[in-house]
Amino acid sequence: MSITDDVKVDTRISPAxxxxxxxxIDGYGDDTKDxxxxxxxxxxxxxxxxxxxxxxxxxxxxxxxxxxxxxLLQLDGFAQKKLDAISRTFDSTNNTIKKQINFLEGELAQPIEQKATGGVAAEIRAFAKALPQDKLHKFMADSIANGDVTTVGAVLGGPAYLSGLTPDFQKTYLKQWNTQxxxxxxxxxxxxxQAQAM
Incomplete structure (x- = not known):
């Protein structure tokens, strides 16, 4: 039984x-309701x-x-107490959501483990660095899409400058890899x- 089963619709209150x-919320289900x-x-x-x-x-x-x-004064006092309780609950919930988002973003920013040995990883990074920027980005997008852990690990497992990426692009690709x-x-x-936006 969910909490919404107990909350009946009241036309005096905004459905929002x-x-x-x-x-x-997009993605709400048994695996996310907690x-x-x-x-x-x-x-x-x-x-x-x-x-x-x-x-x-x-x-x-x-x-x-x-x-x-x-x-009117009696009602105002009562309404203020309710508003204060509601505001505290929303503030607390928003702070909790922010912490959860920061933690999960950190999880998706975790470094990738290199699968290639030192020499192979260095060759892959040198190959990537020699590519023009547009081809480098296509190379990375294709490697991530194909699940090429050797290539992705070599390029993203070292400092960004060794493969010709900017630190921002390296973070972006790392997040894409971890998200996948x-x-x-x-x-x-x-x-x-989405909950935070609500």
């Missing part, structure tokens, strides 16, 4: 705050908090023993980035 929107649990809880907290303010408003408006201003070989990490990163 319903916790069910988290389940609409990293989205805090996001789901944050949306549920917001939705239920706003619902309680609407419910309180209905009750306060029925209390004829107080003036309209007194009723660690799809579970890439998928979790993808869903967390």
């Amino acid at each position: 705050l319903h916790p069910g929107v988290v389940e609409q 990293v989205l649990a805090a996001t789901m809880t944050a949306f549920s907290t917001a939705y239920e908090g706003i619902r309680s303010v609407w419910n309180a408003r209905e009750k306060v408006e029925q209390d004829t023993s107080k003036t309209a201003d007194a009723r 070989h660690r799809p579970d990490v890439a998928k979790r990163l993808h869903v967390l980035q």
Whole structure:
């Protein structure tokens, strides 16, 4: 039973705050819902908090023993407490998501282990360095796409300048390689980035 099974749709509240929107994130599933649990809880907290303010408003408006201003002040105090709780939950969740994203990005930036021996690796890097930039990028893209661990390890396993790459391109290719070989990490990163945007 998911958290959204317990949260009924309330037309007084924006559908964008319903916790069910988290389940609409591209990549949401059994393998990623654990990293989205805090996001789901944050949306549920917001939705239920706003619902309680609407419910309180209905009750306060029925209390004829107080003036309209007194009723408004009473409702405002209650709403502020709910808003503070919602804001704290969203801030905490956002900080958690940022930490998770940084960790997963670090995982995808991990250096690659060289499979080629020293001499072969040096020849591969020299070959790559001699290529014009457009051909070097095609060579790297093809090597990554084909899963050529020897070539990719040789080029990305050493300093960027030895193969003619800039450090930024080396990082980009390393991330592509790791994303291809660690799809579970890439998928979790993808869903967390969407959750952060929400």
